[in-house]
Amino acid sequence: MPARKRAFPGRRMSELLTALALMLAIEGLGFAAFPGVMQRALKDASEMPEKTLRLLGFVAAGAGVVLVWASRGFPAFNLL
Incomplete structure (x- = not known):
């Protein structure tokens, strides 16, 4: 095949x-x-405590995912 x-x-x-x-x-x-x-x-x-670093890491990763999604997948941004 x-x-x-x-x-x-x-x-x-x-x-x-x-x-x-x-x-x-x-x-x-x-x-x-x-x-x-x-x-x-x-x-x-x-x-910094590990908990704080972990939280900041998750926030940064989430912001990155949202920015990639917004720039590539969100229809309003595809009009530009």
Whole structure:
């Protein structure tokens, strides 16, 4: 039985790699432009309770999912 061809082969992996590259670029710019601020932010984060970090992580992940959904799937944003 022949394998089914996907509509966009490799597109999903390409988008994932693009997203990871953008994340690294933005973080890298933060460290390059404001090393002291980033160092203090990491120190502050290391002193936060695990519960707080977990909550902030879930909030950030949720915001990211909503932004991706809004930019790609929400009909009102597709009018632009």
